Amino acid sequence: MNTLILVIIGIVVAPLVGGLIAGLDRRITAWFQSRQGPPIMQAFYDVAKLLGKEKMVVNQWQILCAWVYLIAAAVSVALFFAQGDLLLVFFVQAVGAVFLVMGAMAAKSPYSQVGAQRELMQILAYEPVLILVFVGFFLVTGSFSIEAVWQLDQPLIAKMPLLYLALGYALTIKLRKSPFDFSTSHHGHQELVKGVLTEYSGPYLALVEIAHWYETVLVLGLCALFWSTNVAWMAVLLIGTYLLEILVDNTMARMTWRWMLKRVWLLGMGMSVVNLIWLYAG
Amino acid sequence: MFGSFIKKSRAKSPWIMHFDCGSCNGCDIEVLACLTPLYDVERFGIINVGNPKHADVLLVTGTVNHRNKKVLKNIYDQMPEPKAVIAIGACGNTGGVFRDAYNVVGGVDKVIPVDVYVPGCPAKPEAIIDGVVAGLAKFAEKVEDAG
Ligand code: SF4
Numbered sequence: 001m002n003t004l005i006l007v008i009i010g011i012v013v014a015p016l017v018g019g020l021i022a023g024l025d026r027r028i029t030a031w032f033q034s035r036q037g038p039p040i041m042q043a044f045y046d047v048a049k050l051l052g053k054e055k056m057v058v059n060q061w062q063i064l065c066a067w068v069y070l071i072a073a074a075v076s077v078a079l080f081f082a083q084g085d086l087l088l089v090f091f092v093q094a095v096g097a098v099f100l101v102m103g104a105m106a107a108k109s110p111y112s113q114v115g116a117q118r119e120l121m122q123i124l125a126y127e128p129v130l131i132l133v134f135v136g137f138f139l140v141t142g143s144f145s146i147e148a149v150w151q152l153d154q155p156l157i158a159k160m161p162l163l164y165l166a167l168g169y170a171l172t173i174k175l176r177k178s179p180f181d182f183s184t185s186h187h188g189h190q191e192l193v194k195g196v197l198t199e200y201s202g203p204y205l206a207l208v209e210i211a212h213w214y215e216t217v218l219v220l221g222l223c224a225l226f227w228s229t230n231v232a233w234m235a236v237l238l239i240g241t242y243l244l245e246i247l248v249d250n251t252m253a254r255m256t257w258r259w260m261l262k263r264v265w266l267l268g269m270g271m272s273v274v275n276l277i278w279l280y281a282g
Numbered sequence: 283m284f285g286s287f288i289k290k291s292r293a294k295s296p297w298i299m300h301f302d303c304g305s306c307n308g309c310d311i312e313v314l315a316c317l318t319p320l321y322d323v324e325r326f327g328i329i330n331v332g333n334p335k336h337a338d339v340l341l342v343t344g345t346v347n348h349r350n351k352k353v354l355k356n357i358y359d360q361m362p363e364p365k366a367v368i369a370i371g372a373c374g375n376t377g378g379v380f381r382d383a384y385n386v387v388g389g390v391d392k393v394i395p396v397d398v399y400v401p402g403c404p405a406k407p408e409a410i411i412d413g414v415v416a417g418l419a420k421f422a423e424k425v426e427d428a429g
Contacts, residue, residue: 052288201335
């Protein structure tokens with residue numbers, strides 16, 4: 001019964017939180033540029049407007065892919081809230097990510113194609129890091145279940161600080177923020193005209209946007225697990241991490257995918273492996 | 283209830299797309315000036331997108347000529363309904379100083395329906411923002427009429 005309530009909370013509350021975070025993000029970004037910025041509810045206005053627009057698709061695949069992306073993101077958040085298995089969460093969100101790419105590949109437009117290729121590169125960069133982080137969870141708690149994390153009496157971050165930094169890379173890529181925003185440029189008038197999202201329009205773009213909110217909450221939820229023993233510190237950790245994300249986003253230019261692979265694989269996976277060895281030996 | 287939220291959101295989140303039909307660049311630079319911190323149109327939820335499939339409002343600057351009228355029509359057709367078109371500057375409205383040239387068709391309304399005309403040579407950023415706001419009111423009406 002409890003699990004069911006948690007699942008419902010996950011499915012309903014997560015997108016609301018994700019949307020608010022997106023709105024706050026734009027406010028803070030505007031503040032960095034000494035502008036005023038849009039209202040905090042802006043993300044919801046955008047999505048509501050998109051939902052009310054004409055349904056235009058290049059082909060039927062896009063409809064399916066947008067829906068699968070959304071459903072996979074929602075299911076992974078639901079599993080996360082239900083204290084499920086981390087590996088299951090991981091695989092479900094990976095399915096969603098792949099379907100987004102497939103939807104973009106289904107259209108012939110070069111922007112969408114290039115965006116899809118770059119998105120694949122991004123997936124290739126962050127998925128191994130995520131898996132290594134989950135391995136870290138396993139080494140500390142002895143199980144892949146989230147429930148085991150709550151039973152710890154010492155926060156995970158004390159045992160896996162380097163893995164947390166590596167997860168930061170995955171977070172930046174997953175949120176598609178600079179310097180890793182090359183599959184969907186932040187601003188639509190740049191060289192890619194929104195990359196993977198180019199051919200999604202109207203209600204389907206809205207679905208993709210909602211799925212993105214779910215994913216934001218999912219990755220932030222993973223970060224939250226690192227300080228599971230104290231709610232106040234968990235909040236500090238999350239807010240600090242997200243502010244740092246925005247700062248990095250605003251101070252970095254977009255890089256190439258080669259740079260990303262080098263950085264994330266060498267540094268991110270290097271740090272993860274060092275941390276894993278330390279956990280294993282210690 | 284959700285329907286009325288969608289209707290309200292339309293006016294709060296106009297994504298604009300800017301198409302230059304052979305302007306002298308005077309009007310374009312003013313359109314882009316709207317996005318700078320001084321005018322900060324993002325306050326109103328306006329985003330400058332580069333993709334007609336994401337856009338709600340099409341801002342057209344410059345005179346339409348025989349070569350780019352097809353492009354203009356094509357871009358207009360790719361925008362999902364509801365949409366609005368705003369012609370900017372003397373050139374966008376009527377053809378401006380170039381209206382007598384042999385290759386010029388005239389204003390934007392010769393090719394696609396225009397909702398709002400923003401005068402000026404170049405149009406001021408304030409006038410452009412006003413134009414977008416007026417355009418939103420227009421398309422709210424259009425949606426109302428269509429039911
Ligand atoms: S209206 Fe004036 S400033 Fe604008 S494009 Fe025409 S000539 Fe240039």
